[in-house]
Amino acid sequence: MDNNKLIHPKFYFGNSTQQLEFDKVFSKNWLFAGMLSDFLENNSFITLDILDYPIVIQNFNGELRAFQNICPHRFNRIQTKTKGIDFFICGYHNWSFDKEGNVKSIPKKSSFNESHQDFNCLKVKPLRIEIVGKFVFVSLDQNSESIKEYLGVFHDKLLEVSLAIDYNFYFEDDLQNINWKLIVENVVEAYHCPAIHQNTLYNMGFCRKSEVNNDYYNGHSVADYPKSDKVDEGNKLLKYLDNIEIKHDTFRHYFIFPNLLISSTEGTSIYVGNILPVNSEKSILRKRFYSPKFRDNFIPKEAIHKAFLEMVKTSINQILEEDKVILEQIQKNMPFVENTYFLGKEESRINSFHEKYLELI
Template sequence: MIKNINYLDQEIFNLEMENIHNSGWVFVCLKEQISAENDFVTYEISKKSLVIQNFEGDIKCFENICQHRFNKIQTGYIGNSPFFCKYHAWTYDSNGKALVNQSFTDQLILENRNCLKQYEVGINGEFVFVKVNQDSKLSLKEHLGDFDQILSNLSSYFDKQISNEYTIIPHHANWKLLVENVLECYHCSTVHKETLVPIGIGTKKPENHVTDRNHDMIDYPIRIGKQQKIRNEKLSFLNKRLFKHSSLRHIYVFPNLFITSTDGILFYIGKLNPQSPDNTDLLVSFVKPILNDLTTKEAILSNAFFNSSLDSSTKVIYEDKVILENIQKNLSMVEGLSQIFGDEEFRIERFHDNVKRNVEYI
């Protein structure tokens, strides 16, 4: 297993950014988040600063660094703004060309940087990806493998986000700890006894494990007890959803996308954004399922239900965050040791095997 020092060391982190997070395709956003003219999201990691922007319905990705004095063109993780730098108002067209006077244009041409560096965008269903390594020949379909169909099928059941904003949850923890945490539900019955256990999650063994490339999917079956039956009767409008699977279905798309479907009732989308060896931003969205033929009363009830689900689902993340930050603090005291994994943590062992193929750890 990977020794604890590799969750602390800056040089190892730099290698992970270069060989894992900046080596190919990464998830950047949902299509809904950049559906309007001038909608944008940014992606900043290690030595990459990118902006993904809607240009009259055409989604493009450019380096998010102004050619003039190197200010960020778009700021914040998500927003809506014309494509111009807020320092000296340099404006760029949909090809990344600066619309400036001839004197500036001549200088940019002379230095062979008259256009912003552009990156390939790939879309699978409702998921938007960017190929951050321009030298890579790998297509998005090849990157996803069997998960190409899994993602497109899953997102066909998406309705709208519950909130239009990202929830950004900074973690004082190494990015690998966040991945490891979502790759098992062994902790669910203790850490999430007030959030997941009451809805029947965390008491049954996982099943239906699917892997391809470095990606991973599994079902954690939901136990239907008396409490769940009463809840289901009160929320009968949820039976009008199109996607049902009686489990907490978790998908990890390597290297930075987490997806959870709670029996097709609620979809969680998490984007991992490592900042340093001991700091990781988790950008969170929650998506409602398509519900057919709701009555007016059912529509009102569903809105109330999904708003309350947003709060309880976010609480799950904060419950994990406390644990992960405690672990990160302790790693420096036992940096020569490695974690121990049991039978229910087999997905973590596979994740370790995958990252070790890309990075030579200490």
């Protein structure tokens, strides 16, 4: 293995890589920022920080707009919560802004000597925004390629995943003492499953066979992890799940470079993970869990489906916790690691991630 093609351990800790990654990775590529279901109502918004860069996406009477979340007056954050429904008003001196980011109203405006023209140059910085199916992306780069070019074949794959997704039933931000790249590398291989997820994924019958249907483009990747034939199909009560819109008999996992993770367990539940790097040694894992969409007009029995989703929530959170324990330990080891040497066949998606990262850095 040519280890020049692998990311050196020094990129996983300390202060030196943060600015470099912001400039070369996060401010140059399209970034997943939310799901359409986050913005159902007028004035609903989501905020996210990428290595301290504050972003807000807000619904303005049905139109989604993205901005740098900084007020042009005295530089306060405009939306301060993670998500919610509120006017686009800065809480420091109550200036409000329209959907273009222009100043809409200013308390005691006459106390400023400036003319109307001067206020016109003050603007909340708009960011590019694109919607692919139910996925919302932003770009900090006004000149970057289109989202379609950026995603390539993964554009249509996201449209297909969107058809499988119904409503969100769980949202949580989890602060983890882990470099964002370690989180990516962990989820794009199932090689660790028999050891780490013995009582969860492995017991459910996944990760005993090799991954199939791999596809790669521009750092993005997907793979299917088939279910073992030896596993008992289990509870007949869950037979109603045969009515979901998109069914497959694998654990399917997508990675959209640099920080979006999507997994679907046989189509019956969908997890959307968004890694928000805080610094080189901390990340927020923003977790969203979705109910599957049912075909035709099938309506599941409410109590049974609710109990199923509760089980999904416990199970995904347990898997994520199992990963977090290992990765926080690995993060502590990184300053003492001298090089990365080998990746096996079951780690080929890590390889494609490293190649894309090194191409940018």
